[in-house]
Amino acid sequence: MENTLTVDEVARLLRVSRESVRRRIHAGALRAVRQGHAWRIPAEALDGLGPAVFSPATLSIAEAARSLGVCKTSVLKRIRIGSLPATREQGRWRIPAAGLDAAIDVAIMETPHLLTQAEAARALGVSRQRVGQMVARGALATEMHRTRRMVTKESVENYGGR
DSSP states (O other), rough: SSSEEEHHHHHHHHHHHHHHHHHHHHHHOOOOOOTEEEEEEEEEGTTTTTTTGOOOEEEOOHHHHHHTTTTTTHHHHHHHTSSSSSSHHHHHHHEEEEHHHHHHHHHHHHHHEEEEEHHHHHHHSOOOHHHHHHHHTTSEEEEEETTEEEEHHOOOTTOOOO
């Protein structure tokens, strides 16, 4: 078949994961042909497609955790206390993408002066583990927000590399 692309090539072109491409193929939203063990996508099937087409309506626990910059346990905890809407589908939790956006917006509005360790790590250009060490030795100030210890934005901005 001429002018076909592999799942990896389509994922790279559209800047989405291979799994997102496969899900769209199986859902019938992306035309593809099976060749042996591999899927081949005709180039013309990609016309007008972009990453927005691949945005799922619901996310898994792992996908939500990556979006929020937290671990999967934190996402489960948010579901259990009711701060993150979710439903059970075929025995697995699914988080509506819109609900996740709202949860992020609420968290940002509630704590404009606080950062997660992941956010502090990005701002400082270090690992989350390094931020944890800096917090432990008192180089960065923290505050409790609900059940989570957060790093103050001021301490990150004033950090002098001690």
